[in-house]
Amino acid sequence: MSKIFVAGLGAVSPAGWNVAALRAALENNEPLPGQTLARPGWEKSLKVRQVPNPTTRLEFLAHPRLRRSSPITHYAAAATLEALAGLRANAAAKNFRLGLIACLQSGCVQYSCRFYDETLKNPATASPLIFPETVHAAPTSHVAALLENVRLAQTLVGDPAIFLQGVALGAQWLTEHRVDACLIFGADETNWIIADAFALLDRQAIATAGAGAVCLCREEKFSIGVELAAITDALVFSARQSRRHAVAAMRAQLGNISAGELLCDGLGVSPRADAAERAAFADCSNPRISPKAILGEGMMAAAAWQCVAACDAVAEKKHASASVSLVSPNQQAIGARFVRAEFSLSTAAPAGNIAP
C-alpha cells in the first residue's frame, strides 16, 4: 500500500484568488461582506458573495481553449495551476503523468441559463459557442488542455461530499501507478438562479462561488509536508440509513480526534442544515474552522476549501493533523484526516483511532 502525500493546494474564493487569501479570511474568522444580485422580474434582490476580480490579469486566459470559457473554468484553472505550481517548479516532476478529477455540484449554470434563455426566445439564434460550455465536462476538458500532460480524467457530479470521493479516486490512481500526480478540484459558480434556489431551500445560506484544488503524489519528497491518512466510507442517506445515523457513522469511522488536531467542519449558518453534523461533533472541543460560515455556501468549492484549509493548516505546521467533515444536504456524509508527513500516525492519533 503506497503512502499518498499532498503536493500542492490551490483556492479561489470570495476572499481572493489563492490559498493565502483563503487562509487570511479564515484566520480573521469574520463572515465576508456580501453583495446584492438582481433577480429578473423581481424587485427584491438576492444576497451573494462574489469572487472578486483578480488583481492581476490571469495569464491562462490567453490559452485559446479558455477564451470563451465560463467563470467556473477560470476558478478551476487558477486553483489547479496554484496546486500544481510546486511540482511544475521541480525538474524531477516535469514529465509527470497527471490525473485530473473534477467535482461539481451545479456546474456551468451561468452559460446554461444564458443558453436556455436564448433557446426560449428563439432556438434558431441560440449561440452554438455557448452550448458546449454548458456541459459538466467542459471545465475538466479546458483544464486538461491547459495542463497538457493529463492522462486520465473524470468529472464527478453530486453533493459536495463527493469531493472526498474524488480524493480517494485520485489516491487509487496513484496507488495503481496509473498517474504520477493527481489533481482533484471542486468548483462551482453562482448566479441569480442558484441564489434563488438557496433562498428557497436554506434561507440563511449565502451563495458563493470559487474552486479548491488538492494535488496528490506518491513520493514524500514532492509533498508540502502533508500525508493523506484516512478517508471514511461514503455514508449515504437512504431509507436504510438516516442522515443523523450516516453522520454518526462517519464520525465513528473518523475515530477520536486527538488533542490539538484541527477539525475543519462543514457548518454554515443554518441550524437545521447543520444539526446532524453539530450533534455528531458535540463532544469535540478541538480547535475548529468552519469555512462556509465565513465564505458562504460555495457548494463543491466549499467542500474543496475545507480540505485545502485542513491541509494548509498542517503544511503551515499550525497543527500536526487535521480532520475534515463533509455532510451533504441530500446525499452522504464522509470524513478525512490529513497528518504531517514526518509525523507518524501512531502519535497523531492513538492506536485504533482510525477505524479499519
Next chain:
Amino acid sequence: MLFPPKPSPAEPPRVVVTGAGIITALGRGWKPNAAGFRAGRRAFRPVTHFDVSRQRVKIAAEVDLPESFPATQLSAQQLNRLDRAGKMLLLAALEAWQQAGEEPGEDYPLVLGTTAGGMTLGEAYYRQAIQTPHHRRGQATRAIQYQAQVQALTVFNALGCSGPTTIISNACASGGNAIGHAFELIRSGQAERALAGGYDAVGELVFAGFDSLQALSPTSCRPFDAKRDGLALGEGAAILNLETLDRARRRGAEILGEVIGYGTAIDQHHLTQPQPQGNTTLTVMKQACAGAHVTPADVDYINAHGTGTVLNDASEALAISEWAGPRAATLPVSSTKASIGHLLGGAGAVEAVVSLMTLREQWLPPEVELETPDPACKFPIVQKPQNARVNVVLSNSFGFGGVNASLIFRRWA
C-alpha cells in the same frame, strides 16, 4: 474506509454481468430491444415533449413511459417527483435488479453516467422563475429533484439498498465510464457487486444545443455513411448488475456475459471535436485489449460510438482501422445510434447491453439505411440483419470534453 483501501486481491476477480435493464425508444426491457436492434428497426418520430417548430431538426427517438410503474418501496409521491430521466433510470434498474435476483442490502455501489440528470426539472424551474407575477409553487421540489444524486438515491430507496453512489458526467462517454468504473471497483476488491449504467432524457436545452451546433441530421442519421450529415438524439437508460464470478456462482445467478476489459483516456484536441487521427480512441482500445488479454483477432464485433457526425465517424474509422490492422477487412462494425439515436450519458450503457445481446443471442445489429460506407472505413459495416458467431465484443464511447472509453465483453457459455 475509502482510504487506505482494502488491499487488492493477488488475482483480480473475474467480473460478470448477472442483470441487464434497458429502456429505449425501441421499447422497455431486453426482448423488445433485442428484437428491434436485431432487425435494425429505427425508432425516430417527431418530438412531442417540447416545441421544435423553430428548430432546424424536428425528430428524436423518444421513449413511451408506461402508465403504471411496477411496485417498489417508493411512495406514489416519491415516484411522481421523478422526471422522465429518473423514471427511465428506475425502470432499467428494476429490470437489472430483478433479473439478477439480488436482495436488498448495504455496501452496494451504484455508479451512474449522465450528462443532464434531471435537466427537464431544471428547465421547468427556470421557466417558472422568469414568469411574472412571480410564484414559487413546486420550485423547491424541482431544485432538489433535478440533481442527479437525488435520482440515484431514489433508485436505492426503490430497491431497499444503500451504498456509495458515484455519478460520472464525462458527457457522452459517461455510461461507458460508469460501467468501467464499477468494473474497476470489483477488480480491485473494493466491492463484490455493483449496479452501473447510464441514463438521459431528451430535453429542450440539449436538443437546441445540438441543433445550434448543426450537429443534428436534417435527413437521416447514418453513421459511417459517406454522405452522413449528423446525429439524431434519443433517450433511455440501461443498468447492469456486475459482480464477481465467485459471488454469482455462490448464489446460482444466471450469467449474461463477462466484462473483461476497460480503457479510458482524455483527448485534449478540442472541446467538441476529436483528434482527427483518432489517437485517443486508439489508446483506449489498446488499453482495453491489454487488460482483457485479447487482440483484434479475438474481437468478433465492434459496437462503435458512431454518432453520424462527419468528424466523429472519420476519426473513429481511422482509429478502428489502425487498431485492427489486417483484421479490419473482416471485422464487423456498426453503430446502434442508427436505430435509437444518441442517448448521450445513457449511450455507453445501452450499447453495453446491446453488446451483451449480441453475445447471448449470436447476431449482429445492422444499420439498414447505410448506403455508401465512408472510404475511411477499412472494415465491413453491418448493413443487414444477420446471425453470427460472437464471442468477444468491443464497445466505444466518446464524449464532449474528450474523455474516451472502451469496454470489452465476452460471451458466457
